[in-house]
Amino acid sequence: MSPAAQTRWAWLTPRRRTYIALGIIVAVYAIPLRGMLRSQGAPMEEGFMLVFPERLLHGDLPNADYLHLYGPGSIWALAGWFKIFGVNLAAERFFGLMQQFAVVFGMYSIARHWGRTAGLGCALISALFILPPLGGLVPLAWVGGVGLGLVAVSVVLEGRRRLPGDTKSAYRWAVVAGVVAGVAVLFRLDLIVAVGIAGLAATWGTTTAFKARIFTGFGVAVVGYLIHAILVGPGVAIQGMVLDPVFKLRGGRTLPIPPSWGQLDGFLERSRATVPPQWPFPSFNTSQQLFVWFFLLLATVMFVLGVAIWSLRRDPTRFRARALFATAIFGLGLVPQAIQRVDSAHFGWVSCVSVALVPLCFLEIRAARGPVRDQRRAALLSAGAVLIVASLTVPYFTAWPFADYTAQTFNRHRVANRIERNGRIFYYGRSDVQRAATALLAEVPRIANPGDKLFVGTTDLRYTPYSDAWFYYMLPEFPPGTRYIEMDPGVANAKGSGLAEDLRSSDIAILSSVWNDWSEPNDSRNPGSNAANKVLKSDFCLVGSYGFAQGYPLYELFQRRSGNAPCPPPPENTAR
Secondary structure (H helix, E strand, O other), X not given: OOHHHHHHOOOOOHHHHHHHHHHHHHHHHHHHHHHHHOOOOOHHHHHHHHHHHHHHHOOOOEOOOEOOOOOOHHHHHHHHHHHHHOOOHHHHHHHHHHHHHHHHXXXXXXXXXXXXXXXXXXXXXXXXXXXXXXXXXXXXXXXXXXXXXXXXXXXXXXXXXXXXXOHHHHHHHHHHHHHHHHHHHHHOHHHHHHHHHHHHHHHOOOOHHHHHHHHHHHHHHHHHHHHHHHHHOHHHHHHHHHHHHHHHOHHHHOOOOOOOOOOOOOHHHHHHOOOOOOOOOOOOOHHXXXXXXXXXXXXXXXHHHHHHHHHHHHOOOOHHHHHHHHHHHHHHHHHHHHHHOOOHHHHHHHHHHHHHHHHHHHHHHHHHOOOOOOHHHHHHHHHHHHHHHHXXXXXXHOHHHHHHHHHHHOOOOOOOEEEEEOOEEEEEOOHHHHHHHHHHHHHHHHHOOOOOOEEEEEOOOOOOOOOOOHHHHHOXXXXXXXXXXXXXOOOOOOOOOOHHHHHHOOOEEEEEXXXXXXXXXXXXXXXXXOHHHHHHHHHEEEEEEEEEEOOEEEEEEEEEOXXXXXXXXXXXXXXX
């Protein structure tokens, strides 16, 4: 920069430049925010992230009282948030926004060591990938865990940077890093791999005292697992967080590797693809983009790791090399998430780290050739190139969702329909479902009393691929009658799962045919136990049917039979 230019921009102090960079990130989120707040999220995932914390506030515990496949940290945190701001969709989605900010600002705090422009560019790339999955702002435990993990890596690197000159400060940063890393693992137990190997990479070569403080902080946080195990019982905790997700769930959720070139294998992916994106540039179709993304993601992880190792070997004492290596290792530890179910959501949850590191790799390669005259320009070009390539290669999963949410912010392209009851709001993308659900929600209080147990499931309970769990949120005066608020194939419908017993102890049941055409190349197509269907037939009477699609009612409402009295004739609006 010329002396004249330096004088002209002298008012921009380092702190002000940081504020501007962070302000740009916030502004980028503010543009589509209104659209994201009023769009449809994933019905089951958003449903249980509304219901689980509320049930915790009423004394129900994850794993013991309802199926929960991850660590208790996210439920505890969201329950505390609801305690302050109330149980409502807006509060839940703002919590999801905070989780995404943890990812984006965590990436910025690491990449800023290459300059604020590099930090801003990497943060925006991370936002491009973390924003779209599962409807934008659903606060799933993985996103929060990854955000906390990135923050932990950044904090431990900051502590390392202060060694050996400012030992006291470095040790404080080490303790904080350990606590944040422990909370990340408390959100998702499987993040122990990414957090563990990244922590080893970041602390490699530091003092024993520095490492001890990290382990101390980590231990303080993960005591939460011990508390959870005491509350629900060790066997119940292990069953819910280890055995069920690892050994029972995979068969009904796994998709072919690699993704199919000519078709979308995931049902939710196909559902979202019914309205083709209005992308103005030539591109592959949706399934082809997913196929390409799979291989690009794996190649990116290897490229970033390779450059990080090369940079570290060139100069093991160089801080930037250490920072890149630790974060690249963290990204490598996330790869199993992209393999266990090869769909766009899981790819996005990994790409938000590894792809966002690519500009730093370009800067490292460029720096090895000699001094860079304009570091800001080099960072801008590197980040801009990655943003453009990502937007043109997989636009349906990156640039288009951002553009679509922005359009929805200004009331364009809106497809979400508002469902409301007693001040509680939920959004659904199908108008027929919205009308049917509204009528059903009005009927439930007429046939049931507060405190009656509610069961929500599928019309054929041999198949449990998904659940309209959001009904529990919309009907809070009726506590769930089943632990399977989240329904998974091979788990809820397994022989001996207790689903039939749960239904038998319930007072009312809402059964949905919305997911009856679920079809994936995995075990979700295999019928499970028929015991729950038998209980429905013997113990319940049909109250009414609501909405119709493909000749079947969208929803059916059942009430427990009164003693041995015969069921009254089906109402006129009932289709059997």
